Amino acid sequence: MKKTNVAVGVIVALGVIWTGAAWFTGKQLETHMDQLVQNANTQLNAYAPNSRLKISYQDYQRGVFSSQTKLVIQATSQTEDNALLKPGQSIVLNENISHGPFPFAQLKHFNLIPSMASVHTELANTDAVKKLFELTNNQSLINAETRIGYSGATDTALKILPIDYQNAQTGERAATNGGVLNVSADSKGDKVSLDSDIGSVALTSKNEMGQPVLFTLNGLKVSGNTHLSPEGVRIGDQAIEVEKVNASINGQDALTLQKLKGTSSFDNQSGKIGGNIDYHVDSIQLQQQDFGEATLKMKLSQFDAQAVKTFSDNYNAQMQDLLNQQGLADDPIRYQAGVHTILLNNLPTLLKGSPAISIAPLSWKNEKGESSFNLTANFNDPATVTGTPQSLSAMVNRVLKTLDTKLNINMPMATETMRHVGLAEGYQADEAQKLADQQVKGLAAMGQMFRLTQQQDDNIITSLQYANGQVNMNGDKMTLEQFLSRYMLGMPTNEGMPQ
Numbered sequence: 001m002k003k004t005n006v007a008v009g010v011i012v013a014l015g016v017i018w019t020g021a022a023w024f025t026g027k028q029l030e031t032h033m034d035q036l037v038q039n040a041n042t043q044l045n046a047y048a049p050n051s052r053l054k055i056s057y058q059d060y061q062r063g064v065f066s067s068q069t070k071l072v073i074q075a076t077s078q079t080e081d082n083a084l085l086k087p088g089q090s091i092v093l094n095e096n097i098s099h100g101p102f103p104f105a106q107l108k109h110f111n112l113i114p115s116m117a118s119v120h121t122e123l124a125n126t127d128a129v130k131k132l133f134e135l136t137n138n139q140s141l142i143n144a145e146t147r148i149g150y151s152g153a154t155d156t157a158l159k160i161l162p163i164d165y166q167n168a169q170t171g172e173r174a175a176t177n178g179g180v181l182n183v184s185a186d187s188k189g190d191k192v193s194l195d196s197d198i199g200s201v202a203l204t205s206k207n208e209m210g211q212p213v214l215f216t217l218n219g220l221k222v223s224g225n226t227h228l229s230p231e232g233v234r235i236g237d238q239a240i241e242v243e244k245v246n247a248s249i250n251g252q253d254a255l256t257l258q259k260l261k262g263t264s265s266f267d268n269q270s271g272k273i274g275g276n277i278d279y280h281v282d283s284i285q286l287q288q289q290d291f292g293e294a295t296l297k298m299k300l301s302q303f304d305a306q307a308v309k310t311f312s313d314n315y316n317a318q319m320q321d322l323l324n325q326q327g328l329a330d331d332p333i334r335y336q337a338g339v340h341t342i343l344l345n346n347l348p349t350l351l352k353g354s355p356a357i358s359i360a361p362l363s364w365k366n367e368k369g370e371s372s373f374n375l376t377a378n379f380n381d382p383a384t385v386t387g388t389p390q391s392l393s394a395m396v397n398r399v400l401k402t403l404d405t406k407l408n409i410n411m412p413m414a415t416e417t418m419r420h421v422g423l424a425e426g427y428q429a430d431e432a433q434k435l436a437d438q439q440v441k442g443l444a445a446m447g448q449m450f451r452l453t454q455q456q457d458d459n460i461i462t463s464l465q466y467a468n469g470q471v472n473m474n475g476d477k478m479t480l481e482q483f484l485s486r487y488m489l490g491m492p493t494n495e496g497m498p499q
Helices: 002-047 127-135 305-323 332-350 392-397 411-424 429-449 480-488
Strands: 053-062 066-075 090-099 117-123 142-148 154-160 163-166 173-176 179-185 192-206 212-228 234-249 252-269 272-286 293-304 356-366 369-379 400-410 454-456 459-467 470-473 476-479
Touching (some): 127 163, 272 305, 293 305, 305 332, 356 411, 429 454, 429 459, 470 480
Antiparallel strands (some): 053 066, 066 090, 142 154, 154 179, 192 212, 234 252, 272 293, 293 356, 356 369, 400 459, 459 470
């Protein structure tokens, strides 16, 4: 009897402790809600300074083991339109918070790690998102489970419901079988890791000729493990995989990409950012014709981290101002001119620290061979170059220190490619082969006639180097002005040219 009484007493004591801890955690959460929302707004302004959105909370109802509240996303101005929300509109997230130290929501998943809270999030049906609920039979498109540690770190598992939207009048359709997104972040949002898996996406529309166009994407996976540099630039490792991309017109395949993989890895050494970008496509098909595989490998180095942050902030702010201009959507020429001006104005900032870029290689390969393009560019910091440039070479030298490029076109590979182009255009096999031979041989002859290329064995080769105002084109040395006159401007000159 005494042992039974002791056991009952222990259970009661544990229950009291758990209840007290849960109540205390709930009270802590309530007192820290203002700070949590303030931190969220700070991060929103840091990552999307031109979003013109703000986050707040309302209707906080605290219980012993759980609490409820609503997170509200609104435009910062209630008198002018926002890119996402109109005045008076809001996006509301219903939050059901299970208190720690062992939230019931986590215990249901056999997660015994002590946590401050576990939050279940659903989208509320407001005017701003009512169309999303029409796609999901009045269910929240997203459902998220977030574990909040006592350090403030979070782990979120977000599920996206399948949707199938159809517009009978226009013939448009959008469908996906849903997916999952897992995100972990530290208390400051500095270190973030994610992985996602989206099964399939299908979009149907009509082109200008009224033909149905179907775009499908299968097996999309995105992952990353990143953090902020001291300057506020997000660096780290990221990856993307797509099993298959297909575009068809009127039921006929126009483009198919198989197994697209991309990775990037960047770090920060003493205030300098550098890293690698790699992309590869296993198979490219145009109109059911095999065009081989492609690879891109890039390396970036010596980018000043603070300059990158300043460039990014200025570029994003100026682009937002450009997009807010009246009538821009109907004036693509003005839009392109605006983007060009923004890039030129901010380029000197990005080149601080004399960075370098290399492509080694951009390659295209089929069963007959491989063609490739390589490039290495070393830049000058325009701020370190004094004086007013008195010539074109001097202007280029303010930005470009050295340039080294080489293009290698494998003739059997190019012939095979052009054969498939002919087949795609409807030529018979023998005609397509004959036409491809003529085109590639003609390209080689024309390139040599205009001294643009050289032929070595079965390869068409061209190389170009630049440094200090001097150009070396396939072994011919000349000034930059002579090069432009000879190759770019169509005004031949013999002055100073090698014979």
